[in-house]
Amino acid sequence: MKLKEIIVVEGKDDTTAIKRAVDADTIETNGSAISTETIEKIKLAQKARGVIVFTDPDFPGEKIRKTISEAVPGCKHAFIEKFAAKPKSGKGIGVEHASPEAIREALKDAHQMDKEVEEVITQEDLIAAGLIGGAGSKERRTRLGDLLKIGYTNGKQLHKRLMMFQISEESFAEAIKQIIQEEQDA
Missing domain, CATH: 1.10.720 (Transcription Termination Factor Rho, Rna-binding Domain; Chain A, Domain 1)
Incomplete structure (x- = not known):
């Protein structure tokens, strides 16, 4: 499975896991303190090919997602379920622990978050x-x-x-x- 969009992940281990699952390019944020340089790369990637934000299902991952959403409108977002992001042994949670199948499923279901929408669920x-x-x-x-x-x-x-x-x-x-x-x- 070859993806046109560039996937934004948190680190090198996430990139390794993504590349085991799909043929795609990644941008690594290197943690939740995203640099201005990284935001500029994501903006350029969004204009050129589109971006899928794929961060860990935890507080730092949500913080990164929010930062990117505010700085780079129009990105797609992929989510992985917590149980699929836990290691078989040890602690932690993250995309790097997910199976290739779970990663492909999450990327297939990537959504674009739109700010201006009608309220249908109150x-x-x-x-x-x-x-x-x-x-x-x-x-x-x-x-x-x-x-x-x-x-x-x-x-x-x-x-x-x-x-x-x-x-x-x-x-x-x-x-x-x-x-x-x-x-x-x-």
């Missing part, structure tokens, strides 16, 4: 679905992020993420239905 919908402010809401948000391929987000950011990815009412309802079914089967 804050009230999130409360009614048990995604905010209730027992088990964090677990439900985690599962929702996995099902919709938008990554985990806290309660405050969930509404914004759903809007940015233009998640439809139908997709949201299907995911909630699946979560409820899984909870009943457990």
Whole structure:
């Protein structure tokens, strides 16, 4: 699988994992303190070929994603589920631990986050679905992020993420239905 877009990752180990999964070029941020020079490379890459931001499913990874989104509009974003980013042994979490199949799946599902979108899923919908402010809401948000391929987000950011990815009412309802079914089967 050859990708036109350039993939933005956090470090060398992520690049190695990406290259095991797909034929693609990468830009490494070298951590969450992204330099001006790196932002300029990402801007140039976005203009020339497009960019997919693919960071670790943790706080520093989200910080990098947010920094790039604000500086370089129009990038696509790929998310990997936390369980797929854990090493078989030891600590840590990251793209470098993911299987080639998990990486290909995440890249296939990359979305562009748009800022100016119509609200189709309301804050009230999130409360009614048990995604905010209730027992088990964090677990439900985690599962929702996995099902919709938008990554985990806290309660405050969930509404914004759903809007940015233009998640439809139908997709949201299907995911909630699946979560409820899984909870009943457990």
